[in-house]
Amino acid sequence: MAWSDADADEQTLPTPQEMKVFTVLCRVRTITEAAGELGYSQSQVSRILHRLEQRLDVRLFDRAPTGLTTTLEGEAFAETCDAIRGSYSTQMRRFENLIAGDAGQLRVSVLPSMAFAHMGEWTNSFRASFPSATVTVTDDISGNSLEAVLSGDADIAISACLLRGPAGGERTLFSETAALEVVPLLEERFSLVSPPAEEPEPQPSWETAFAASQVGFTDRTSIRRCLAVIADLTGLGYHPGTLTNSPLTIAGLVEAGIGSSIVPESNLPLMRIRSLRTQQLPDFRRVICLVFRSGDNAPLVRRFASTLLQLTSESHR
Numbered sequence: 001m002a003w004s005d006a007d008a009d010e011q012t013l014p015t016p017q018e019m020k021v022f023t024v025l026c027r028v029r030t031i032t033e034a035a036g037e038l039g040y041s042q043s044q045v046s047r048i049l050h051r052l053e054q055r056l057d058v059r060l061f062d063r064a065p066t067g068l069t070t071t072l073e074g075e076a077f078a079e080t081c082d083a084i085r086g087s088y089s090t091q092m093r094r095f096e097n098l099i100a101g102d103a104g105q106l107r108v109s110v111l112p113s114m115a116f117a118h119m120g121e122w123t124n125s126f127r128a129s130f131p132s133a134t135v136t137v138t139d140d141i142s143g144n145s146l147e148a149v150l151s152g153d154a155d156i157a158i159s160a161c162l163l164r165g166p167a168g169g170e171r172t173l174f175s176e177t178a179a180l181e182v183v184p185l186l187e188e189r190f191s192l193v194s195p196p197a198e199e200p201e202p203q204p205s206w207e208t209a210f211a212a213s214q215v216g217f218t219d220r221t222s223i224r225r226c227l228a229v230i231a232d233l234t235g236l237g238y239h240p241g242t243l244t245n246s247p248l249t250i251a252g253l254v255e256a257g258i259g260s261s262i263v264p265e266s267n268l269p270l271m272r273i274r275s276l277r278t279q280q281l282p283d284f285r286r287v288i289c290l291v292f293r294s295g296d297n298a299p300l301v302r303r304f305a306s307t308l309l310q311l312t313s314e315s316h317r
Contacts, residue, residue, distance in 0.1 A: 143221065
């Protein structure tokens with residue numbers, strides 16, 4: 001009988017049952033407890049573990065009267081099992097949403113400023129057309145939102161991914177977007193936010209703004225990445241001494257007189273609880289995008305994206 005590569009894989013790859021038994025043993029550390037939790041006999045658990053170690057040709061546990069201890073190979077295999085379970089869950093969610101159609105679940109990761117300004121309108125409009133859909137919204141900074149889409153923890157992100165210059169050219173802010181589909185949704189200008197006691201220039205330049213900006217955002221935010229690109233393009237320095245991810249914290253620090261800050265326009269409504277001076281800056285715009293996995297054919301992802309694109313198109317007419 002002919003022997004194929006597929007047959008060889010069947011002989012060497014662990015089965016779901018073996019991985020489940022191994023995972024439980026990693027947690028409870030005894031054959032007896034694992035058998036009780038799994039509903040197997042102790043001899044069944046022992047046989048399954050022995051078969052798995054033979055299949056992998058490694059010892060996964062050191063045995064002792066007090067229980068089991070994972071070997072280095074066992075720790076490495078535990079990480080492999082975690083990755084396999086994560087990938088399995090992600091792919092099953094994608095499949096379930098594909099066959100569920102309009103009745104599926106949609107997980108959205110969105111910038112806090114966009115959630116505050118637009119998510120209510122966007123969600124209401126989407127659910128008016130697709131009332132059977134379940135929408136779960138998580139707010140996070142751009143870098144984390146993109147990672148959530150890549151890992152399968154989010155189906156779609158509303159994230160700032162591009163910087164648009166005065167001549168219309170664009171710069172990508174995050175390398176992660178190379179593996180994702182990115183659709184521009186809307187754009188916004190930047191503003192210089194200053195303490196209330198200061199008397200800033202009537203029309204501040206980027207040079208003035210960078211010199212005054214002592215409070216800024218961390219590197220994982222699209223705001224900091226936008227400003228780093230602008231500084232590079234204009235040949236100016238940008239070195240804020242106090243960093244945070246929160247527009248509310250920015251507002252408090254600026255009001256306290258630590259220094260000015262540069263923020264996108266969508267952050268300003270979040271900062272109105274403070275008495276601050278705001279002035280629009282010229283030329284550059286942050287581009288908010290819809291981001292999802294390339295080739296994702298889940299109906300709700302495409303329909304949600306279409307809904308938002310239609311709404312933002314109508315608002316700019």
